[in-house]
Amino acid sequence: MVILGRVDTASPAYLALDLTGTFAFALNGSLTAIRLARLDVVGVVTLGMFTALGGGMIRDILLDALPPATFSDWRYLTVAAVGGLVAFAFGGRLERLATPIMLLDAAGLSLFAVSGAIKGLDFGVGMAQAVILGAITGVGGGTLRDVLIGEVPAVLTSGLYAIPALVGAFVVVVADAAGVGELPAALVGAVVCFAIRLIGVRFDIDAPGPPGLSSLP
Amino acid sequence: MVILGRVDTASPAYLALDLTGTFAFALNGSLTAIRLARLDVVGVVTLGMFTALGGGMIRDILLDALPPATFSDWRYLTVAAVGGLVAFAFGGRLERLATPIMLLDAAGLSLFAVSGAIKGLDFGVGMAQAVILGAITGVGGGTLRDVLIGEVPAVLTSGLYAIPALVGAFVVVVADAAGVGELPAALVGAVVCFAIRLIGVRFDIDAPGPPGLSSLP
């Protein structure tokens, strides 16, 4: 049921956030397949769908919300497949793919971090768990993508990847506890996550390395 | 309950399809371990069991059919372990492993694609979901195998790997909707999937690459 000012998993606002994140990650995964792995159309669309649907599947398994929405709801499957086909049709023509790939990854990360936190709250997990669930949902698809193409995932190598997802989810959880409307909180959380991620990429910021080690290579 | 002419997950026909697929993938995973990774007996049997049981576990998680049949039913564990031991005992003596590995992979793919679709229908998912579930079940074990030994999985690199699994599952779902007996449909679906896969391997067919890119390397 949709309650005024409250975003739950049945509200159109939640669906819009989650499907937009799905579309962003489908484009991202498929463009990654074109650029790094030079796959054919099936490989491109498959990697796009895994990237788009993976984070939500892990989230729903952890919440015992099975079968996962990304599998049982045809809208997710359709959006992911369309995203993969669009990327396949236009991706080969783009001269530089690195920037759109990075922006789409940051967008998916941000949208899934907030939608994951909202779904966690909706299912009644604790506040810390909702923050972590948001972060897992955000980083899940990209981690699956990187493992499948044999790369060490960005969540391990990039200092500002898990952190912005945690911050974005935290904004949503705090706003919920404060009784603030979740939709503005979700938008603010997503924008904050997106901005931190871009700052990290732009200035190549890593979190500090272990004390006592010489500088990281 | 077994209804005449209908294959559900309680029928002997379903069990035969699923256990044969399990055995084929156990042999395949173990022979892969011998050929590519040169593992000892524990590694050989372990990779065989992961390959044999992985697809069904993912299928059962997505269906919320937990604990997964491949874990809770001793017949699956036994068939997978025996397959791994048989491959270990005889695999080192075979001169060429590439052909049996490929044929067993195609057999497991085909049998799991149809058994996955049948189980999806039996659990009441939609038609599109049943087709996709069949494909996920078919490609799941081999994908887990390839990730564990550090290879980019065949579902991404091989044009005709996901496609035949989708076609095989589609045959089962259409036959079910048409009221045709599922057992003949399952056999036809598996044979069609197997044949398309072999044609793809024989003629090294890839699906088309992205437009605008020079030919794939």
Next chain:
Amino acid sequence: MVILGRVDTASPAYLALDLTGTFAFALNGSLTAIRLARLDVVGVVTLGMFTALGGGMIRDILLDALPPATFSDWRYLTVAAVGGLVAFAFGGRLERLATPIMLLDAAGLSLFAVSGAIKGLDFGVGMAQAVILGAITGVGGGTLRDVLIGEVPAVLTSGLYAIPALVGAFVVVVADAAGVGELPAALVGAVVCFAIRLIGVRFDIDAPGPPGLSSLP
């Protein structure tokens, strides 16, 4: 309910075993991140948490004990995060990390093998399944760790990795069937598993390779 002489998943003894295993694997995963992958603090703590919580998550998915305890119970999250931060703070100062990494991995393997078997029995799975569940729980975290950093997992390459976990879980299951107290059985099982693992590492023992192949490289 805690029954005298019986370790179930609600008993303090079970919790102590499981949390100690979690802490050992968090230290292990984080030290591995420092040594092999030279990650920053976020990567170090993230790999520690994945290693610490991964095996229990797979166990709870297989048992349909969802949401997994390692996600829903804040003690697991806290212990895993603290372990990762401790390893980050002190790991860079240690001259040699190989030995503590190996010992912590063996400790986590042993503790999770017995706690996984106990949880399986508590949830009423069969004896063979409880043994295999213990082994999966033991090897799960380390396998996830190795896949994420792009290594072939120890469960495939190291002859005495899955075997000691199976033996440790077997001790617990047999003791339970014999009506012996589970806490002493769990301690004996963990010590036996730990000892076999160390013997394997010390003497570089591999299980035999396939007959007919020249010696493994």
